[in-house]
Amino acid sequence: MRKIILGFSILFILTSCNNSLDTFQYEMEQGQLEYSKENFELAKYHYQKALEQDPDSKEAKENLAVAAESLKPNMDDSSVDRKTLTQKELKDTILDYSFESGGGSGDYGEIVIQFTKDGEKKEATFDGKSTTFEDLDGDGTAEILDQVPIISDFDFPEAFKPYWIDIFQFDLKQEKLINVGGPRYSGFYRSNYIPSLENTIAEFQDPDITLAYSAMKEIAQEVIDGKFASEINGEFVNNRFLEITKEAMVKAKPEPSLEIRIDDFILQFNQNLKSNYPYRHIPKDDSVPLDMFRIDLTQNINMACVVNSDGNIKGLILNGTTYTKDDFKEYMKGIIGILTVLERDNQAKDEIITALQHTQNGEKSIVKNGKKYVFKAIGTTYGFSVVPEEQ
Numbered sequence: 345m346r347k348i349i350l351g352f353s354i355l356f357i358l359t360s361c362n363n364s365l366d367t368f369q370y371e372m373e374q375g376q377l378e379y380s381k382e383n384f385e386l387a388k389y390h391y392q393k394a395l396e397q398d399p400d401s402k403e404a405k406e407n408l409a410v411a412a413e414s415l416k417p418n419m420d421d422s423s424v425d426r427k428t429l430t431q432k433e434l435k436d437t438i439l440d441y442s443f444e445s446g447g448g449s450g451d452y453g454e455i456v457i458q459f460t461k462d463g464e465k466k467e468a469t470f471d472g473k474s475t476t477f478e479d480l481d482g483d484g485t486a487e488i489l490d491q492v493p494i495i496s497d498f499d500f501p502e503a504f505k506p507y508w509i510d511i512f513q514f515d516l517k518q519e520k521l522i523n524v525g526g527p528r529y530s531g532f533y534r535s536n537y538i539p540s541l542e543n544t545i546a547e548f549q550d551p552d553i554t555l556a557y558s559a560m561k562e563i564a565q566e567v568i569d570g571k572f573a574s575e576i577n578g579e580f581v582n583n584r585f586l587e588i589t590k591e592a593m594v595k596a597k598p599e600p601s602l603e604i605r606i607d608d609f610i611l612q613f614n615q616n617l618k619s620n621y622p623y624r625h626i627p628k629d630d631s632v633p634l635d636m637f638r639i640d641l642t643q644n645i646n647m648a649c650v651v652n653s654d655g656n657i658k659g660l661i662l663n664g665t666t667y668t669k670d671d672f673k674e675y676m677k678g679i680i681g682i683l684t685v686l687e688r689d690n691q692a693k694d695e696i697i698t699a700l701q702h703t704q705n706g707e708k709s710i711v712k713n714g715k716k717y718v719f720k721a722i723g724t725t726y727g728f729s730v731v732p733e734e735q
Contacts, residue, residue, distance in 0.1 A: 368397035387411040443475040488512040492578030525576040559588040600732040601656035662728040
């Protein structure tokens with residue numbers, strides 16, 4: 345118990361010291377800000393408060409004296425150099441941050457930064473969105489947290505678009521914002537950003553919001569884990585977001601198929617016809633969006649199988665240019681082979697054959713068990729195809 349009390353006492357003392365230092369720095373900065381505005385009375389007040397925190401501070405005493413001297417009426421400007429505080433004590437420092445919203449649901453506006461540089465008070469402005477300011481790393485200077493809306497195919501109202509938080513620091517030397525987002529701010533992503541996404545997901549229970557905001561959670565976790573070596577900014581995050589959501593949507597919505605893999609189909613097709621037809625693989629190229637296999641039945645008849653990325657057949661096409669009765673018999677054998685593999689129900693096979701026969705010229709089709717069967721004849725050229733019903 346004594347160890348716990350002692351540890352608490354040390355922690356309390358350290359915390360008190362840190363608070364005193366923070367208060368001293370705050371009062372000094374406020375004094376500098378008011379002095380730059382020539383609010384000498386307020387500047388004097390803040391320097392007095394700073395001295396209460398650190399009575400031995402030479403800087404606070406000197407600044408207090410300058411502020412008090414500046415309050416004297418009918419003062420001869422030559423008796424005190426009012427620029428002394430700005431040039432020597434203020435040095436180059438940031439005086440104030442603000443965000444001026446332009447209104448509207450997007451909350452776009454202007455980031456305004458007031459600062460002193462080379463003894464002059466200056467102001468810089470930048471475009472922003474719902475911008476806030478917070479000292480994330482405890483160095484006494486606020487980081488600039490700016491929302492970056494994610495561009496996607498999701499049809500969200502402006503207020504509900506997923507967003508990333510770009511983290512900036514203002515560089516006094518270059519007078520511009522520097523993106524510093526990354527693993528060093530893991531605490532912010534873990535304690536602030538991710539919980540805000542989780543709250544939105546829980547509140548709306550909407551599939552699209554869940555998908556989009558979960559993707560942003562995944563990206564934040566990747567940043568925390570130090571996965572990315574490149575600069576973490578809104579553009580980079582947007583591209584990563586599109587990758588994640590595209591992959592998720594493919595998994596959530598399988599590609600349409602005939603629900604049989606190409607290898608299984610070829611095996612059963614050959615077994616049912618009690619013969620082995622040669623077949624060859626046509627490599628993927630610009631003209632074939634998905635892998636295609638072609639089975640050559642005869643010199644004049646071939647069957648093409650379009651295959652999804654998961655290996656399932658998306659569609660079958662049986663092509664034939666018949667010149668003899670034997671060619672036509674082989675063509676019909678191919679159709680029977682396809683039906684036997686895809687339709688185990690003999691009644692269904694008979695219905696399909698009956699519906700598609702006696703075609704001279706033109707096209708006939710029938711939908712059976714989620715598959716659309718089409719037979720087309722033009723002169724001596726025949727085409728038989730099978731695709732999932734929704735296509």
